[in-house]
Amino acid sequence: MKTIVIYTSQTGFTKRYAEWIAEAAGADCLELSAAKKKDFTAYEAIIFGGWACAGNISKISWLKGNIDNWADKKLIAFFVGASPIDNPEIKAALNQIFKESERKKVETFYCPGGLNYEKMSTPSKLMMKMFIKTLKAKKDKTEKEQVMLKMISSSYDISDKKYIEPILQCLKK
Numbered sequence: 568m569k570t571i572v573i574y575t576s577q578t579g580f581t582k583r584y585a586e587w588i589a590e591a592a593g594a595d596c597l598e599l600s601a602a603k604k605k606d607f608t609a610y611e612a613i614i615f616g617g618w619a620c621a622g623n624i625s626k627i628s629w630l631k632g633n634i635d636n637w638a639d640k641k642l643i644a645f646f647v648g649a650s651p652i653d654n655p656e657i658k659a660a661l662n663q664i665f666k667e668s669e670r671k672k673v674e675t676f677y678c679p680g681g682l683n684y685e686k687m688s689t690p691s692k693l694m695m696k697m698f699i700k701t702l703k704a705k706k707d708k709t710e711k712e713q714v715m716l717k718m719i720s721s722s723y724d725i726s727d728k729k730y731i732e733p734i735l736q737c738l739k740k
């Protein structure tokens with residue numbers, strides 16, 4: 568199946584997953600700004616990857632805006648965030664981000680990335696700082712919140728190639 572992986576990435580985690588998927592699937596791989604100039608006629612499958620940003624997926628509107636143009640293609644979206652794979656909020660977020668009609672046309676997946684403060688833009692760093700400050704100030708933090716607070720206070724990497732497996736399986740279906 569002729570496939571292209573298109574991604575947007577701020578600190579490199581989504582790029583890494585996009586490259587892993589493209590390599591394993593023998594697919595082309597392009598950053599979103601370059602992909603916008605591309606003709607997709609020849610592709611049978613389009614995989615879009617974006618990073619999680621405040622409960623949404625960065626640049627997901629680009630994919631959503633093209634769903635009807637690509638009705639004849641297999642469409643897959645994956646998103647990469649700082650949460651571990653077992654975070655129950657992931658499914659709820661996906662249900663919020665994609666309408667039911669969109670979920671019928673786009674298969675969705677989550678891949679854990681991490682945080683890289685060294686590569687983050689200044690506005691992103693500020694947003695993270697504010698989030699951490701709010702969480703720190705919260706009284707009666709749950710155990711989960713305490714673990715999260717510790718985790719997100721510095722850079723970490725929980726990405727793993729194994730998380731692309733469900734995406735590859737979906738591509739083969």
Ligand SMILES: Cc1cc2nc3c(=O)[nH]c(=O)nc-3n(C[C@H](O)[C@H](O)[C@H](O)COP(=O)(O)O)c2cc1C
Nearest residue numbers: 576577578579580581618619621622648649650680
């Ligand atoms: C402003 C901001 C908001 C974020 N919101 C979320 C979020 O809602 N859920 C999540 O799991 N990760 C969130 N993250 C973490 C990023 O999605 C994570 O670092 C991801 O791996 C970045 O991917 P990239 O390296 O491709 O840019 C956020 C990061 C920033 C900077």
